[in-house]
Amino acid sequence: MKANSKLFMKKDTRAQVGIGTLIIFIAMVLVAAVAAAVLIQTSGVLQQKAQSTGKQATQEVSSNLMIKSVEGVRAKTSGTSMSNTVDLLKLQVSLNVGSSPVDVNQVVASITDGTTTNTLIYAGNTKSYATAGNSNGNMSSFSSTDAAANLVKLLTANSTIDSTVYDNSKRYYTVQKVRDEDSSFSQSNPVMNSGDLITLYIATTSAAAVTADYQIVGASDTSSGLKASGLTLGTRTPVSIVLTPEAGASTIAEFVTPSSYGVKETVALHP
Numbered sequence: 001m002k003a004n005s006k007l008f009m010k011k012d013t014r015a016q017v018g019i020g021t022l023i024i025f026i027a028m029v030l031v032a033a034v035a036a037a038v039l040i041q042t043s044g045v046l047q048q049k050a051q052s053t054g055k056q057a058t059q060e061v062s063s064n065l066m067i068k069s070v071e072g073v074r075a076k077t078s079g080t081s082m083s084n085t086v087d088l089l090k091l092q093v094s095l096n097v098g099s100s101p102v103d104v105n106q107v108v109a110s111i112t113d114g115t116t117t118n119t120l121i122y123a124g125n126t127k128s129y130a131t132a133g134n135s136n137g138n139m140s141s142f143s144s145t146d147a148a149a150n151l152v153k154l155l156t157a158n159s160t161i162d163s164t165v166y167d168n169s170k171r172y173y174t175v176q177k178v179r180d181e182d183s184s185f186s187q188s189n190p191v192m193n194s195g196d197l198i199t200l201y202i203a204t205t206s207a208a209a210v211t212a213d214y215q216i217v218g219a220s221d222t223s224s225g226l227k228a229s230g231l232t233l234g235t236r237t238p239v240s241i242v243l244t245p246e247a248g249a250s251t252i253a254e255f256v257t258p259s260s261y262g263v264k265e266t267v268a269l270h271p
């Protein structure tokens with residue numbers, strides 16, 4: 001038996017027509033368009049801020065610098081007359097994997113022997129120790145081309161900043177490039193790129209070494225007279241070195257000097 005089906009059209013269906021309805025429709029479209037534009041713009045700004053914040057956060061938590069090794073050098077007069085303390089530290093420093101370029105001008109080095117702490121800046125930095133608006137904060141007679149001359153001045157000379165005299169060994173460190181394939185690193189523009197390797201020199205001249213008037217430190221002629229750094233790196237001395245770049249995490253090297261230096265002029269300290 002087949003069911004009967006019938007179609008009925010409702011007689012009460014109504015529609016709105018006229019200019020008023022059109023105006024309301026257009027207004028709704030415009031409101032929706034404005035709301036969509038605001039949402040798109042807001043999401044774009046938030047995305048840019050998120051990317052920028054993520055990049056900065058990555059730079060801050062990543063370690064850009066790597067201390068590959070630390071060697072100590074004893075001051076001497078001859079091969080048999082040497083200081084009982086380490087009077088110069090040589091840090092082999094490179095960039096970590098994936099690091100962005102690092103301006104050594106902005107790297108702060110801090111070293112402590114458990115009693116005294118020296119906070120050091122690059123010898124060519126003209127701003128850090130200068131008063132506002134001046135550019136006289138660098139090591140006096142700093143050479144923009146001769147790393148060896150700068151090392152001698154670090155160990156033996158003073159700097160005058162705003163009429164105040166400071167021992168260079170207490171305020172500065174110097175550097176020398178070891179590997180620089182693109183020739184981008186210089187004394188006046190010490191920017192490290194990927195693959196670069198430098199030696200960072202920190203003066204640790206003891207008061208005893210100054211009194212003994214040792215004439216040589218490594219390959220440097222110090223006959224003009226050593227300046228005390230305030231540090232004393234004798235045997236069994238705990239030492240901590242912190243390198244803090246402009247962006248990125250600090251790099252730390254901690255070690256204890258050997259129980260005896262023996263007859264060695266250069267002593268491996270770290271790692």
